[in-house]
Amino acid sequence: MASKIKHPELADRGRLQIEWAEKHMPVVAKFIRERFAAEKPLNGIRVGAVLHVTKETAALVRTLVAGGAVVRLAASNPLSTQDDVAAALASEEGIEVCAWRGMSEDEYFDCIRWIASWEPNIVIDDGGDLHATLHKEYLDIAARVWGGTEETTTGVIRLRAMEREGVLKYPAIAVNDAKTKMMFDNRYGTGQSAIDGILRATNILLAGKRVVVAGYGWVGRGIAIRARGMGARVIVTEVDPIKALEAVMDGFEVMPMKEAAKIGDVFITATGNKKVIRREHFEVMKDGAILANAGHFNVEIWVPDLEELAVSKRQVRPYVTEYTLADGRKIYLLAEGRLVNLVAAEGHPSEVMDMSFANQALSVEYLVKSRGKLEPKVYNVPREIDEEVARLKLKAMGIEIDKLTEEQKQYLESWKL
Structure with missing residues (x-):
């Protein structure tokens, strides 16, 4: 099916909401998007995402599309969708959306199956329902997924349980556990x-x-x-x-x-x-x-x-x-x-989701580049990605920090005083 949303007439209002979020998300909506648009690291990649459909998520999805991806997006909670944002995204090229506020449980999982049956190359999840659905109902497709990411603690717990039981079919990155996610988004x-x-x-x-x-x-x-x-x-x-x-x-x-x-x-x-x-x-x-x-x-x-x-x-x-x-x-x-x-509110402030979704975008790029090189296990976000997100965030805030001198580096690497 094409996009399934409830209020297409709200698209203009949704675009204003996304514009507001992106002004406060320079890492994912400016620095990473500009590089992705120039390099196209995700060219032709199908990305299936189950996330809260909010103005901040829209910033991530737009960046993935700028990198060459085609994205299908469904809600990760029946009551969290911002219908105006869903309408705005559904009107844009390269994005299909199945989400509306007030979904029944059956409708919620129907949208997740819509993504799973699409045979995505990369999956992004928030809570683990997409990962679980792939492994319970679409094993053949799960075996062909290049890799996935997970946004929240609950989903990481589920992924690690799947790994322990030996059923995980693809490498998964625990985005939730990145320092620039957990210490800021969660707290x-x-x-x-x-x-x-x-x-x-x-x-x-x-x-x-x-x-x-x-x-x-x-x-x-x-x-x-x-x-x-x-x-x-x-x-x-x-x-x-x-x-x-x-x-x-x-x-x-x-x-x-x-x-x-x-x-x-x-x-x-x-x-x-x-x-x-x-x-x-x-x-x-x-x-x-x-x-x-x-x-x-x-x-x-x-x-x-x-x-x-x-x-x-x-x-x-x-x-x-x-x-x-x-x-x-x-x-x-x-x-x-x-x-x-x-x-009851709008979710996390855009400024903090900037770091979380920067980790998501860079982790998706990492999975594409690492195709065939990673075992089906749960991995931490690579340290260089975590530090790059922090560096870019500091840059956006106009903050500079010190650097170690060569003498200091050698001192820290030696056992001799």
């Missing part, structure tokens, strides 16, 4: 955008409230820091003793979720795991507790338990569902338990 991007989504959905005051952050990886760190910066009293829950100790040393309260559930006002999950907040926690929560998820899938807040406990529910604001329990307590779930930053 500063999600930290800001998750809080932004919660505030847009609720308009509550964070100052003075107890905010419970589940998980203290880079995403949890970013959310905890931003919440504290707005005056919240932040509690962290963890299963990893090292991360828990780090949270304590960073000045946060740390306790089990069963205790935090009794006193928290706002709960934000950021673990990549399932059933992080479940029945036993809902049963002891305060009246008026607010629940939000910043993990990729809608499994961290276990909504089936909440549905069973509730005697009624209603939509009280856009993206806010009120669940009334048998004893009269009300619990508020944001964005249906899906990614609050992309459902």
Whole structure:
């Protein structure tokens, strides 16, 4: 099929949104795009991408097309698509889009199958659903894929499980694990955008409230820091003793979720795991507790338990569902338990996605150049790509740094003082 979108009439508005994003994404939309346009390193390559269809993703897709690629794009979340951006991209040469806001689960996976059955040379994924679909339903096609990339922690976890089980059919680059992605996108991007989504959905005051952050990886760190910066009293829950100790040393309260559930006002999950907040926690929560998820899938807040406990529910604001329990307590779930930053807000700021998608573009180029040379394993982003992204970002910001002298290089490489 050709592009399948819902609102083609929004294309002009979408182009303005993309223009705004690209002004704040000089690494991927200027430096890399200009080189790609001149060198055409992706000439004739079919790139299948399952990503959040946002104005920032549009900047990446346009850069891939400038490099000679033909791109098919589908959504990586049923509720995260910006319909105006989807319309704008679908009107451009070399791009086909299957995405709209409010997709059913069947429609969501139909679009992913549309990409898989296209026999892409390179696949880009956010969450692992494209990788998994290829390996479960299109094994012959998966075996012919040159390589893939993965944008988020959840997807990398799935890829590494596939590698451990010996079923991975092509080399995959864990873009999420690049320092210029994880340390900035996960921490500063999600930290800001998750809080932004919660505030847009609720308009509550964070100052003075107890905010419970589940998980203290880079995403949890970013959310905890931003919440504290707005005056919240932040509690962290963890299963990893090292991360828990780090949270304590960073000045946060740390306790089990069963205790935090009794006193928290706002709960934000950021673990990549399932059933992080479940029945036993809902049963002891305060009246008026607010629940939000910043993990990729809608499994961290276990909504089936909440549905069973509730005697009624209603939509009280856009993206806010009120669940009334048998004893009269009300619990508020944001964005249906899906990614609050992309459902109730616009996702990460363009400036931070500039680095994430620069890693994606350069990793795609690397996979094309490395065709036939890599085993079907999960690889880190090559260090030279990570450092190039940082160098270009600093250049865009007008910042210069020192360089080692030859004497200093020799000193660092020698065991003799």
